[in-house]
Amino acid sequence: MRPTGRVTIGDVARSAGVSVATVSKVINDRYGVAPETSARVHEVIADLGYESSIVARSLRSRRTNVIGILVAEFEPFSTELLKGISEAVEETGYELLAYSGGLRRDDRIGWEQRYLSRLAGTLIDGAILVTPTVVAPDGSIPVVAVDPHRGPSGPPTVDSDNVAGARAATEHLVALGHRRIGFLGGRPDLESARLREQGYREALGAAGIPVDPDLLRVGGYRADLADLPAHELLSLPDRPTAVFAANDLSAIRTMEVARELGLRVPDDVSVVGFDNVPESALTDPPLTTVSQPIHRMGAEALRMVVDLVEGRPRDAHLRLPTSLVVRGSTRAL
Amino acid sequence: MRPTGRVTIGDVARSAGVSVATVSKVINDRYGVAPETSARVHEVIADLGYESSIVARSLRSRRTNVIGILVAEFEPFSTELLKGISEAVEETGYELLAYSGGLRRDDRIGWEQRYLSRLAGTLIDGAILVTPTVVAPDGSIPVVAVDPHRGPSGPPTVDSDNVAGARAATEHLVALGHRRIGFLGGRPDLESARLREQGYREALGAAGIPVDPDLLRVGGYRADLADLPAHELLSLPDRPTAVFAANDLSAIRTMEVARELGLRVPDDVSVVGFDNVPESALTDPPLTTVSQPIHRMGAEALRMVVDLVEGRPRDAHLRLPTSLVVRGSTRAL
DNA sequence: CGACGTGTCGAAAACGTTATCGACAACGAT
């Protein structure tokens, strides 16, 4: 009489000769069960290797002690964040559940709402949304957004100083003597992409270099979406001598495209990225990039959401500093 | 009458003037509902932004279309694997749920059993266990183990050729003229750690170099656990001129320890790692290491578990090749 | 005109757990 291998609380109850209710009390050590009974039940639990089903438990009671990380895809930025979150969770007693649906290309928008409705209220007590495009936290559970679509407004937020980082990257190229500097943008629906472009423009403006619209291309923070604009940029009649890509994945692809076109990096074209994911050091030459403190961002986001879950008020927004990491993909003109 | 923000199937039913059962049928488009009714329900669903709760759904029905990745901790190896899995999942229509409890130091053993009982049967249709220590897949759901505690036996498995990789690493050091080569081991309960030590021994044997037990230390694949043995190794009166660490995290810590002790890498001591996680290229100098095809391992593990879930038979074990990546942390004696 | 299929729907049970509340016994105080 056990179709599935699962051992339920009912099995334990039967085997221990008590009711399901009593077993439940023992597990959550609620008041009102005799020490001997408790001992016996514990014994049976160990014997049968019973472990309560998160699903059933969370369906019934609101608290689950699980924090959800909702992410469109496990790419380098998300996974770096995950590492930071994972480090920070150890002290808290919470568990982590990173969720990613198999998204089709077209419904990459609004996924955070769907995931949230699917998991919130049941299964998770709070959520960290990574690069969400829609805000509208419908109040069901506490939510912290990392790198959200519209800067610090709406839900609590952790991000980094995108403008300053982008400015530093562009100034670095300017200081190397570059004047035709291409910009390969990020996801247009993300605030960070907008801010990085802003930093780029500011730096050019400060250096007295006019912005050539022809050198502005829009990517999408993903390698495949960076491919075409990178090609366009590097095939221009009056080719830019440097490209600032809005994130590392785009920058890495840009370097690949350059090689395909017979261009050497950094001799023929300099490339700068943004994020400083570990992969950026693996390239040949290693990528010059803007470092975001991704681990810290994850850790802070976790602390934030835990505080909110436990009813402690928090400052709504946290912005961490960025810094330029000069490696081998840039060179003086 | 909505204490939580959650909109349930009941709300939809009421709002559409039909029964819950009908709504359920519409959602899962079962046969037996009039087109007009279906249209009306769909409208209400869109209106209210309803999304069915995974928890409740999976509690009732066996299938969830979710694959679980069970991991003790999100460290570089797991997250690289996750990327590979994530890439492979897109074609399949499954969703991913990476789960990691906040494990205390002491109960790092047997976690896979507990996680499995907690999630299996409900919530996930199949699971990928990353570096599990205990086998015993109690038949509840299909399970694939990556880098398991006891090589290819028991549950289906994906791993890489640890012996050949370790031999290549050690031979590389031997070829550079090193004869006193330390070995900083991995988690003793993992087959991969045993095999990497075996490869080390084989290479030394083939080169006619006796194995000095004093140069064999046991770590645990984690930076903190590598700290002490690395110190011991590098503080030996007759210090080894090279260290082969059983994974990159240990190797990276070994380089840090060397620096603390005033030793230069690779001038005073060469260091080789294992895994080739992206972080290994970030170090100064960049780490020479054995490359495992981690992304491919993840992708293959996913395909394997999906096949098993859908009832297609699979070869039980898959072993992928390794290769040496020579970077800057090794030098001729 | 009765029998029977067909299409459409809802009532109700089930999944595994937790929470509430009443039942019951034992016991000390009045």
Add this chain to the structure above:
DNA sequence: ATCGTTGTCGATAACGTTTTCGACACGTCG
């Protein structure tokens, strides 16, 4: 003796779904 108190336990109702099955209203066929 009676009454309340305390300690222990179990029935039972939820939680939000899916699934089974029967009810009902039509047509259609003999």
